[in-house]
Amino acid sequence: MTEQTERYDPKAIEAKWQRVWEDERASAVANPESSGDPTPKSYVLEQLPYPSGSLHMGHMLPFTIGDVATHFRRRNGFRVLHPMGFDAFGLPAENAAIRAGGHPREITERNIEAIRRSMRRIGWWIDWSRELSTHEPAYYRWQQWQFLRFLERGLAYRRGAPVKWCPNDQTVVANEQVLADGSCERCGTQVESRLMEQWFFRITDYAQALLDDLETVDWPESIKARQRNWIGRSEGAEVGFRIAEWEEDVPVFTTRPDTLYGATFFVLAPEHELVARIDSEEVREYVRRAAAKKTAERAAAVEKTGVFTGLHAINPVNDERIPVYVADYVLTDYGTGAIMAVPAHDRRDFDFARAFDLPIRQVVKPVDRDVDETEPYTEHTESEVLVNSGEVDGLAAPEGGRRLVERLERDGSGRFAVNFRLRDWGFSRQRYWGCPIPVVYCDDCGIVPIPDRELPVVLPEVDDYKPRGRPPLAQAEEWVNVACPACGGPARRETETMDTFVDSSWYFLRYCDAENDTAPFDRGLVDYWNPVDLYIGGVDHATMHMIYARFWVKVLNDLGLVGFREPFASFYSNGWVTIGKTKISKRSGAFVGPDEFVERYGADAVRLCILFLGPADQDMEWTEEAADGMARFVRRLWRVVNDVAEGAPHGEPAGGPLARKAHETIAKATDDIGRRFAFNTAISAVMELVNELSRDRTGPDARFAAETAVSLIQPYAPHVAEELWEVLGRERLWEEPWPAADPAMLERETFEMAVLVNGRLRDRLVVPSSISEQEMIERALESPKALAHIDGKTVQQRIPVPGKLVNIVVV
RNA sequence: GCCGGGGUGGCGGAACCGGUCAGACGCGCCCGACUUAAAAUCGGGUGGCCCUCGGGCCAUGAGGGUUCGACUCCCUCCCCCGGCACCA
Incomplete structure (x- = not known):
């Protein structure tokens, strides 16, 4: 180092170039002038950050990866879109406002300020001209607009559904506010399950498409696997069992129609609509007890519980009358909420049968041996055959199952069916800090959409963000009471707001045309930039956000608003950075984040x-x-x-x-x-x-x-x-x-050839790259070091690997 | 239970399609130079065991197998992390 050389001064250098790039607007990227623009595009995007207090270490990895990819692609001749925005609505800001006072908006905007400053200081190459925040009316106006399109199509609807209710706070709480032990995140009270009217998106209509199209995206297998798990497709049959006493059919879903002859009893979930009609104090008492149990408690229960209803169901394959029970091991929100119980071939039914002393009838057995009847036998392959099964006796289990369903189809009492674990997306929140749902309730007209021209429905000011048995927006009386857009009569606005996952389901589209005030975006522009070529983020959003956004885009595609069906062509799942416990905490106290390290x-x-x-x-x-x-x-x-x-x-x-x-x-x-x-x-x-x-x-x-x-x-x-x-x-x-x-x-005139004897390195020789295989062997056999290991033995094989090595095999 | 991902020096990790001593690069540590000293910087060393200083042997969770050759492929097992889960 010479004396004239200046000392490396990162602060001065970084400030200098950040100023230059800002003055030149270097990181802004223009939309293409025409559709014929030959410049290849690349859309690099990190998951929308939530503006909690300030930038933290968890943000560093995804944004830095995205930044490197942005520079790399840019310098390789791509037109690269790398925008930034903020997931500004949501509970933490609202809770902070309740706790410490202040407006959620002020808190949020202050945080955004701080984060934006940190991001600039790190020098990420971001097109700030397209910045958006989801709490801005200019953004959520178009979210409301899209919601109305969903509503028109019946893809958004309202129905009664169980929700998590905190009896202390007198409010519905979001699922993510319920801790693992079933207690309320804020007050620690055990939450209850309540039936309330909720808004839903009909994502289940897209379950199969969401599953199929995973084949078309370049994502890590682990992420795809999580989505497949989440969607949970299973094939089987829906079979109607007639309740003998009421002459009413109750469908069940089963993946094992081959075991139909083995059904010895029938079980309804406590929440099943039929159960409420059973006039039995014993049943009512059981249902009450089941409702009081926490979900976690119900799932963890070792002993099966239940109660006989006095009813009987008729098995359509053999007209057998089997007893009907109510038991909480049957889930209300999977399948039909009712099951046929085959204790011989299902662990749970087996346990229940044992507890209630019900018959266990084996109908499936391995071809070549008998099975231990003290345990349920659950194999189901071509090498299992059916027994005690009437006309399908002796058939391979899968084949017998098919035959039975075909027969039920002819009789009209069953059919092949596919069932999904995925449920419709409940997106209404009884909270303040979110996107208002643009509908009114009219006594005469029912649910009436706000006309497009009156959007956005702006989130009104309220005095108190704390929900007190009704959403905070209900306090804004002047805002709530409006004339019905359809009949002009008195109506009340929806006071619930949207889940913030709605906000993040389309933000990547808005970046393509962020200033548009006549539409959410221009189709040409979104079709140009999308799908996102490189989406970067954490595994924690692998199911919720990444499924919702995929659903959203599929709907938009069906509505003709976008020309593609998948939002994220490739996904990179970044790891998480933790801060070591060594010297850092000692030296610098409580919070250490990127800012301090940059400093x-x-x-x-x-x-x-x-x-x-x-x-x-x-x-x-x-x-x-x-x-x-x-x-x-x-x-x-x-x-x-x-x-x-x-x-x-x-x-x-x-x-x-x-x-x-x-x-x-x-x-x-x-x-x-x-x-x-x-x-x-x-x-x-x-x-x-x-x-x-x-x-x-x-x-x-x-x-x-x-x-x-x-x-x-x-x-x-x-x-x-x-x-x-x-x-x-x-x-x-x-x-x-x-x-x-x-x-x-990159080509070398010579290379270092390894000489191996029996796979072990014995010598290395510099030889010309042009050497022939024959010459390689000759050179290898001239090596004294190699010869020392060959001496006295018989050379059996000589294996040359061009450009690499020669292996001499001796015995 | 089902599904997914892992196990390599003191540490983070390399080794990409089975092909040159496995361990790049960095951290840490050791030795040396500079210095009154320290920091910074520079040079060297650093998987284990043995050695006559030429080298030899062992080593990628464990055990088998395939192969001229295995961290890499196959089988069995052990352990760790994550997802789903009374899902019919």
Whole structure:
């Protein structure tokens, strides 16, 4: 390091370039001028951040990954959309307002301010001109508009449904406000299940499409698996059992129609609509007790409980009368809420039968042996045959099942059926801080949509955000009482608001046309940018948000509003960064976040560090040692490049080992970023190059190697890269195309050939790349070190691997 | 129970299609240089065991197998993390 070289000052450098880029509006991306624009596009997006207090370490990884991808794609000639916005509605701000006073809007907007400032300070390449926040009327106006389209199609509807009710707060609480033990997040009271009118989106209509189209997206298998789990498709049959005493059919869903002859009793869920009509004090008492139980308690129950109803059901395959029970091991919201019980072949039915001393009739057995009848036998393959099953006796179980359903279809008492675990999306919240649902209730007309021209229905001011048995919006009397848009008579506005998952189901569309005030977006623009080419975020949103958004887009596609059916063509699931417990907590007390690290190490070092910690799709721990190490690398890079700038000659590189190394590094880094998303190894490749460069700072290839290192590190550390680019006498690195490796420079005239004897390395020889396989073997057999291990033995095989090795097999 | 992902030095992790001593890069640690000293920086070392200093042997959760060759493929088992779950 020479005396003239300035000390590396990240703060000054980062501020300098951030100003330059801002002045030039460098990170803004224009929509294409015409549809014929040949520039390829790429849409890079991280999941919409929720503006809690300030930026935290959890944000660092996804946004930095997205940022590297943005720079990389940009410099590879893509028109890259990389926007930002905020998931501004939601409970935390509302709860903070209740707790500490203030308006949720003020709290939220203050947080957004702080986060935006932190994001700018880190230097993420974001098109801020498209910024949105979901709480702005300009945004939610179009959400209300879309809701009305759903409503017209019957895809949004209202019905009674069980909800979580907190008896202390006198309010419905969101599922996410209920802790694992069934208590209210805020007051600790056990929540109850209540039947209330709720708004739903008919997502179950799309269950099959949501499942099928997973095949068309490039997502990690684990995420797809979670969605498949969540959707929970199962094939079977729906079979009607007649209640003998009432002459009324009750359908059940079963995946095992082959066991129909084994049904020895019938069970209704306590919430089944039939149960309420049974005139029995014993049954009523059981239903009351079941309702009082927490869901978790019901699921965890070891002993089966239930009560006989006095009714009997008739099995349609054999007209057998079987007793009907009510038992809470049957769930009300799966299948039909009623089951045929086959204790011989179902663990739960078996347990119930044992407890209530009910008959157990085996109908399925392995072809070649008898089974232990003290346990339920649940196999169901071609090597199981049916017994005690009338006309299907002796058939393979699946085949027999098919025959039985076919017969029931002819009789009209059953059919093949597919059942899903997925349920309709209940999206109404009895809370204040959310998007108003644009309908009114009219005594004469019922539910009436607010006309499009009157949108947005703006969230009114209220004095008290705390729900007191009715949604907070109900307090805004003047706002609530309106004339019915249909008949002009008195009507009341909907006082519930939308789940914030609605807000995040279409924000990526709005970015494409963020200023539009005549429509949610222009179809041409959304069709240009979408689907998102790289969506980045955490696994925690793998089911809820990522299913809802997929559903939303499918509906919009059916409505002709967008021309695609999947929002996220590829998804990268980032790991979570935790902060190590070593020295950090000791030194700096309670909260340590990105701001503090940026202050201490500079944004570039923090960005590099976060990606160098390990593979970006794994969890990792931020430690002070790691950050120190990365700060050291950046300083080293700074020194070495400055030395090169002063001491190395200009002009064409000489093509020596350093130039070769530079080309190899280009190839490696390009592949690592572009194809593998292995950011950690791309950085280590550049480190290797810098290590070599530091040993030869003034040679003929040094300048080329330095330029290469700086150019390759730019997506990670854009500020110092830009400054060093200037030090090297060049300008505007951010506009520089991504370097390309010269294939000729990747080829070597010689290579180091390994000589293995029985698979063990014995020698290494430098041989010409053009060497033939025969020559490779000859050279290997000349190696004294190899011969020492061959001596006295018989050579059995000689295996040459071109460009790599020769393996001599001896015995 | 079903489904998904993992197990490599003191630590984070490399090794991409089965092919050159497995352990890149970094952290930590050790030795040395510079310094009155420290920091910073620079150079060297760093899986284990043995060694006549040439090298040899062992080693990627455990055990088998396929192969000329296995961290990589197959089988069995153990352990860890995550999702779904009285889902009929």
